[in-house]
Amino acid sequence: MYYLIFVTMVANIIATVPRILVIESKNGVIFSMIAALFVGVIFTYFVILFFNKFSGLSFPEILKKHTSKWFYIPVIVYFGISWFLAGTITLITYVFLFTTFVSLETPLITTTLAFVIIVSFGMLMKSESVLFTLETVFVLLLPILIFLFVKIITDSNLEWNFVQVAMMNINITPSYRSFSAASYIFIGVVNIVIFNSFFKEKLKFGFKQISIISTVGAVVLFITYFIPIGFNGFEQIEHMNFPWVSTSDSVRMKYGVIERLVFIFIIIFLGISFLSLLVHWHVSLKLFESIFHFNKLKWKNKNLTSYFFVVLFGAVSIYLVTKIDEFELFKYSSYFYNIFPLFYFILFLSLFVAKRRAKI
């Protein structure tokens, strides 16, 4: 469970979140981040609380049981689309980043195709296997990830004075945009909507768990926002397209076989964003599957509904990669983050309705 939360948190470092934070750096990011931290943790707490009431059931199952058709179909479709988009944003951001920094010659489509092929296979796996994959890969990557951050933070060229300067901007009132972007890192918990069916026992979520999540969240937010400033200065950070990649490019490993840390960074985050993509799309697929079932799509006694969605996902993302440019990506993803509170609202509303009906 924690993997779901942590992977999403870490994955957002390369996504558009730091970009938005950094652009808003003069508009009271610090307050927004603190607020987002609180809201995020409370939100996580309530989501887990709700789902504990229906342990062993996934979100579509709960809704189907307790609400009427006109209600749950639009809700699930909305959720499915949101999830698909969340995954796609990660995918497109990573593909852009990879092309800019590593291989200028490789066409975007090739890189996207590589992702789509592997992820398609992953999406069709059992949900349980998705969890195991998540766990295995994350545990494999974690030591390198920690090494990476320690290396970056202890680098002598990291100028803490700039970090302090950024902190001195605490007196500005928060902006909505930075708040929604910062709280987006806590979205990982919502993946429980599908994976809840595997948690047969009630998840413990006491003080210990809350403190772990808030500490990790705070550290991630701190790193996400302040470290790039320490490397790139407070004044011009907002001009960076990929603040974090540029940051990791600023660290040199004097005796390493790989001299530029940025490559390790990019490779590790390939794994992380792959995981995040896998989880998001898998959840999205399951959501769609739960309401659409095409009986006609059959071939050799196999129903092809899920294959249909996988192909659809792949096709849409490839289409988007070719059509969208960096500026649009940034614009749309910040819109996407901005409407996210609505998402929380609908989730809670539907859970609330389900809960009440279940009791009656």
Added chain:
Amino acid sequence: MKEVVEKMNNSEDILTIPLQLGDNYAFVLYLKTVVDGLKLQNIIIKPFFELKSTEFFSSYIQSLPDIAKMKTGDELLIQLTKGHVLIAIQEQFFLVDIKMITASTPQPALMEPTIYGPQLALSEAIETNLNMIRHRYLEPSLTIETVQLKDKSHQSIALIYDKKIVKQSVLDKIQKKIKEMNNPLIESSGDLQLFLNSTKFSLFPVLLLTERPDRITYNLANGKVVILMDGSPQAIVAPVVFYDFMVSMEDNYHSFWISIFTLILRYVGILTCILLPAMYVAVTSYTPDIFRVELALSVAGSRLGVPYPSFIEVLFMLLFMEFLIEASIRLPKAISATATTVGGLILGTAATEAALTSNIMIIIVSAVAITSFVIPISEMSFAIRICRYVLLAFTTLFGTVGLMLGFLGIIMFLTNKESFGEPFLKINWKSTKREKEV
């Protein structure tokens, strides 16, 4: 009795011996080729002439330790082909097992040798093997079930498990699988393993073949099911997870740090083996700026004059290496050393001299060849060898992203696999001991 003879009459080795002493007479029917003649003489024929009456003789026969249940029809014939002797005393029929076992001595462990620990492996006779296992695992809860295969070989297989700790769902699944199996011919436990494996095109083994009795008992103690098959010196262990393939028995005989070190060594080996060839392609052909300048330049320098793209170079060298490995397995031991020397040393040097490959490629290929032997169970190492080509293909197509994603894909493939309901690759936090399960 005549029926039996008729049914088998095209065989020359079927013998019917009438025994007669005064009024007492009996018939002994058996296949000469599978019955131990000396034993037959000692325990059946001799007593017949020493005992006073057929009653005595029949009660003597009934009290023999090797007496088997009387069968009828086709089953009887099968029993006869397995080395049972049919004895007819007046109207009574007895079946006594006087098998001639040719290969019953345990052989030294060849596939999974260790420095310490037992040096003998299983033999080819199921009795000896069962004996060995019983000797090593002295729990009363150890259960042995014998099943007949329905194929032409009619080999008997034994399911061995510790009743107390075995996972019932797994046991049921295996039993069901064996019952459902109908294949024309199963020759060895390797064969059996393939048929127990559910998917047709499988790459990674989901059952473990072992020849070491200590590994078998260790697995029994961990609640796994062991399947023995008559006539093959390997046992099948099920269910297994990925880690089981990475552990050598010797890890249990070494001190903590040594076994941790060797374990890490093995995982590093497996990673090198999978990643290195593909990495070479990714680095030389897609992103040469990953390495530091000095390294990049010397790679570039050593590739000077190589006439074809890097992935063909890698493929070419890997194939040669596979030929070499394959050849040295097939060749008689005396010649295989020559083959490796000729192949490895001369070919390698000559290939670089002729600028067909770069020096660094030779280093990579030898590293890969060595590391692929680090994996203790050879089936896994075969699977890994194939994985390498998949990864190579993916990297050639998609570059560095392909390398990384391909690797993640392999992990995903493994986690999605299951061995009799147990997930194949999964990190187990609760008991660290499980990871060391052999």
Added chain:
Amino acid sequence: MYLLDRRKVVFLYVIVIQCIVLLAGCGFKDIDNRLFIIGIGVDPSEKEEGHYKVTLKLSIPVASIKQEKKPSYQYLVHEGENIEEAVRILETHTDKTLEFGHTKIIMVNEALLENNIKDVMDYFVRRGDMQLIAWVGVAKESAEEVLRAEPKAEEAVSTSITRFFDNTGTESPYIVSAFMFEFRRNTRSLGIDPVLPIVETNDDGSQLIVNKSLIVQEGRVPFELSSRLTREYNTLANDLGGYSYKIEFEGNNIVVNIGKTKVKYKIITENKKPTAINMKIEMTGEIIESDKDLSLNNLEKYNKLAEDEVKKHVLEFLTTVQKENLDPIGFGLKYRTMHINNKDTMKKWNEAYPELPIDLKVDVNLKSTGTIE
């Protein structure tokens, strides 16, 4: 049935292999078809105003490094309206692809620092494949000459200019090094001014000399720090040791070698205005040269003398830059970290800085007199 399946698999293999051969076109380029650019030099054009002359230093791979005695480099030079144009033209001067990922050195002509530095740096930062950890240096006379210099000690695969900066070869307090991201950060930030090393060549191009530096501020002629001031800067900014001071007393000459330094500074404020800079330097070292016998008992005395000497030098450096209204150490930045940000924080500082009194405290601790007394 089994046979059929195997046939299918073989067929699939063939298709996959064909796909690989066909598809491996995009982005696939072997390492021996690429040329690694090790250094880039930018000079003002000699022919036209506002144009640049770009020099690329390419490293040529050699088949066997051990046999090769001399390094082999190729130089490509072209002039263009902007850097990109010149680089594009240079790509047509060679049969291989230019690879920017290994660029370690960016040399900028002194003349470009005053006005064009932003344009020049912009190109290098914007290119994603270029390292942000490339070193930036100022070339005196011309960047082309500096890049073309091939010192005798140079090895086949590594350039000697990079060795000056990366602290694996020489380590000297006279050498300032600046990464590209550092330079860019300090140029664009308020309250700190970037310092760049000056690289010179001797007349025949067989030697490189790096021991001076420049403080760059946009829109004005960069201020050159002499070797000695460069050394003081390095002491203060990077805590570098490994240099010596000469002390004269009572007719004696002692040379003190400083090993370790530790610098702390604070800005003292009163009424929300900066009033003084408080600086404390701790140094440890040993006596390395003397024309008379020394006594260990007198170490205290020598400490005192060394302190005075260091104080003199450091103060000289600080007042010089203060007079020029330059801030290479980043006092302004420090000041900003101490105040909640508002519009006139920087204004106040800028007004106060040139006249700020500096309160310097030096603490030298000599450990020994070397192997003899």
